[in-house]
Amino acid sequence: MTTQQTSTPATAQGPFEPEVTGAFATWMADGWTVTWRNLNKVKRSPDMLIFAVLQPIMFVLLFSQVFGGAIGGDNPNFDYTDFLMAGIFAQTVVFGSTFSGAAMAQDLKEGIIDRFRTLPMSPSAVLVGRTNADLALNTISMVIMILTGLAIGWRFENGVLSFLGGVALLMLFSYSFSWVMALLGMMVKTPETINNASFMILFPLTFISNAFVPAESLPKVFGIIANWNPVSALVQGARELFGNTGGTVAADTWPMQNPVITAIIGSVLMLLIFVPLCVKKFGNVSSR
Amino acid sequence: MSIIEAKGLTKTYSTRSGTVHALAGLDLSVPEGTVKGLLGPNGAGKTTTVKVLNTLIKPDSGTATVDSIDVVNDPQGVRRVIGASGQYAAVDENLTGLENLEMVGRLYHLGIKRSRARAKELIEAFDLTAAGNRPVKGFSGGMRRRIDLAGALVNRPRILFLDEPTTGLDPASRLGLWETISDLVRGGTTVLLTTQYLEEADYLADHISVIDSGHVIAEGTSDELKAQVGGHRVVVTVADEGDSQQAQDILRHHGAGKLSVSDGGREISVVVDQGPTTLQAVLSDLGNAQIRLHDAGMQRPTLDDVFLTLTGHKAAQDDDTEQEAS
Numbered sequence: 001m002t003t004q005q006t007s008t009p010a011t012a013q014g015p016f017e018p019e020v021t022g023a024f025a026t027w028m029a030d031g032w033t034v035t036w037r038n039l040n041k042v043k044r045s046p047d048m049l050i051f052a053v054l055q056p057i058m059f060v061l062l063f064s065q066v067f068g069g070a071i072g073g074d075n076p077n078f079d080y081t082d083f084l085m086a087g088i089f090a091q092t093v094v095f096g097s098t099f100s101g102a103a104m105a106q107d108l109k110e111g112i113i114d115r116f117r118t119l120p121m122s123p124s125a126v127l128v129g130r131t132n133a134d135l136a137l138n139t140i141s142m143v144i145m146i147l148t149g150l151a152i153g154w155r156f157e158n159g160v161l162s163f164l165g166g167v168a169l170l171m172l173f174s175y176s177f178s179w180v181m182a183l184l185g186m187m188v189k190t191p192e193t194i195n196n197a198s199f200m201i202l203f204p205l206t207f208i209s210n211a212f213v214p215a216e217s218l219p220k221v222f223g224i225i226a227n228w229n230p231v232s233a234l235v236q237g238a239r240e241l242f243g244n245t246g247g248t249v250a251a252d253t254w255p256m257q258n259p260v261i262t263a264i265i266g267s268v269l270m271l272l273i274f275v276p277l278c279v280k281k282f283g284n285v286s287s288r
Numbered sequence: 289m290s291i292i293e294a295k296g297l298t299k300t301y302s303t304r305s306g307t308v309h310a311l312a313g314l315d316l317s318v319p320e321g322t323v324k325g326l327l328g329p330n331g332a333g334k335t336t337t338v339k340v341l342n343t344l345i346k347p348d349s350g351t352a353t354v355d356s357i358d359v360v361n362d363p364q365g366v367r368r369v370i371g372a373s374g375q376y377a378a379v380d381e382n383l384t385g386l387e388n389l390e391m392v393g394r395l396y397h398l399g400i401k402r403s404r405a406r407a408k409e410l411i412e413a414f415d416l417t418a419a420g421n422r423p424v425k426g427f428s429g430g431m432r433r434r435i436d437l438a439g440a441l442v443n444r445p446r447i448l449f450l451d452e453p454t455t456g457l458d459p460a461s462r463l464g465l466w467e468t469i470s471d472l473v474r475g476g477t478t479v480l481l482t483t484q485y486l487e488e489a490d491y492l493a494d495h496i497s498v499i500d501s502g503h504v505i506a507e508g509t510s511d512e513l514k515a516q517v518g519g520h521r522v523v524v525t526v527a528d529e530g531d532s533q534q535a536q537d538i539l540r541h542h543g544a545g546k547l548s549v550s551d552g553g554r555e556i557s558v559v560v561d562q563g564p565t566t567l568q569a570v571l572s573d574l575g576n577a578q579i580r581l582h583d584a585g586m587q588r589p590t591l592d593d594v595f596l597t598l599t600g601h602k603a604a605q606d607d608d609t610e611q612e613a614s
């Protein structure tokens with residue numbers, strides 16, 4: 001093909017012989033192509049990258065320095081910076097996942113989805129590429145937060161493997177949550193809607209949890225909600241894996257007693273439910 | 289069997305303000321290697337038709353095949369053989385022109401190397417070489433459009449769907465695109481295009497379907513449609529506006545339809561039954577009335593006339609020509 005050098009975009013020869021064939025290989029290739037496309041966007045809009053880098057730094061510093069003295073009271077084992085890290089990490093990556101929704105809505109608005117949907121690409125590739133790219137962005141935020149945390153004195157106490165397990169748990173949860181947001185992104189009318197809606201959902205979800213203060217220090221009703229909140233399980237799971245509970249005792253609810261399992265089950269459930277829903281929805285959306 | 293076939297397509301949208309029958313039993317057939325033009329007023333259902341055929345939406349009922357592949361049952365099969373460019377450019381703002389086309393090639397599974405080569409080739413063919421390495425964000429509307437059209441050609445499709453392909457292009461680009469399309473058709477490509485420009489349909493399309501309210505109201509070659517609209521028009525331009533009223537009376541007397549008056553009353557035209565004879569009669573009457581003419585002559589109907597007659601004053605008034613046409 002490369003030998004053909006006429007200036008007319010001749011089509012007489014008919015479609016090219018595809019180089020990539022087979023369902024799995026095309027799925028992988030398409031997923032990667034869309035990921036590449038989405039990461040290119042990050043490269044070209046430095047504001048997004050700056051946001052992904054600066055916001056986590058700001059959160060880590062603000063929370064640890066502003067609330068640090070006020071929380072923990074007279075428990076000598078309690079170090080708020082240690083306690084806080086898992087919470088901040090969880091909050092940041094969960095918020096980061098909402099980007100999948102906003103970006104899907106934006107793609108629909110810009111019409112590029114119509115191009116994708118007339119191509120013989122794997123039906124889930126656009127979504128895979130979307131959530132992959134956001135996982136990559138979230139990973140950057142995560143690394144930044146870890147470094148910032150370490151710089152201000154945070155230490156994980158259970159060894160490197162356990163620490164990596166905690167990080168993996170956070171990434172798994174946020175990846176699964178991206179699919180939830182991607183579905184919402186395809187359902188709303190404008191990208192702005194998804195931003196507003198997700199703040200309405202995510203602020204309560206992350207604040208009525210054990211992310212920033214121990215659940216028992218919350219007003220009673222909120223404490224009860226917090227102990228059943230999946231975000232609490234995620235935070236508790238990561239906190240235990242980091243060895244950062246600082247002597248706080250997990251509440252006597254099943255999710256709090258088995259936080260790692262709960263967070264894993266929750267993530268897998270989100271994937272099992274929302275991946276098929278997303279793919280189905282994608283088959284019917286069209287640009288607006 | 290034609291390479292594009294649609295039978296009894298319907299599509300209904302329910303909106304807050306009521307239900308819209310975007311397609312109401314639309315039939316279409318495009319023989320291989322020909323260009324079909326879809327004409328119709330805004331909201332007629334042109335885009336909806338194209339979107340059903342290029343697998344973007346599913347019809348509520350009816351069937352359609354492209355290259356004998358059913359668009360509802362095997363959309364992936366259809367996507368492999370078609371190229372499509374929508375009414376609004378579907379391009380990635382953050383990618384460069386080249387990257388956009390490379391991405392499309394990769395999603396056709398051409399592999400990275402071949403996708404790049406094809407992207408380069410198309411960027412050159414569409415006169416975008418200078419802009420190929422800039423993000424589309426900074427492109428003008430026409431450049432965006434051309435990237436989108438190039439995207440439709442990446443896989444050398446034998447069947448091409450173009451929804452208003454030249455809207456927003458400058459005259460030179462429009463002519464360039466017409467040539468490109470003609471080249472493709474000479475190479476055997478089948479094209480279904482919609483357009484708001486009647487001269488475009490006249491120039492490009494072998495067959496035209498006029499659509500209104502979701503179904504085809506007239507079909508044929510451009511000449512056949514013009515013949516359907518009926519006779520010639522007599523057009524006169526009076527030198528002096530003051531004579532307009534009198535001249536209109538004369539034309540109305542000889543004409544076989546409604547007058548159309550433009551240019552501040554100076555240009556008057558009317559459909560007539562017998563071309564030359566009527567022109568002579570009109571001229572002699574105008575001469576007797578001592579009306580000075582700037583210009584006078586006979587016109588064959590244009591596609592504009594076809595369009596207006598077929599869709600223009602529907603239901604508004606009982607027009608003879610419309611009765612014949614439908």
Ligand SMILES: Nc1ncnc2c1ncn2[C@@H]1O[C@H](COP(=O)(O)OP(=O)(O)OP(=O)(O)O)[C@@H](O)[C@H]1O
Nearest residue numbers: 301303308310328329330331332333334335336337
């Ligand atoms: N997604 C949608 N929701 C509701 N109504 C729709 C939708 N898409 C199309 N319609 C309606 O269906 C009808 C046909 O629309 P379509 O876009 O096919 O028209 P068109 O002939 O392409 O018009 P134009 O010349 O303006 O592009 C219109 O009345 C339009 O409002």
Ligand SMILES: [Mg+2]
Nearest residue numbers: 334335336375
């Ligand atoms: Mg349209």
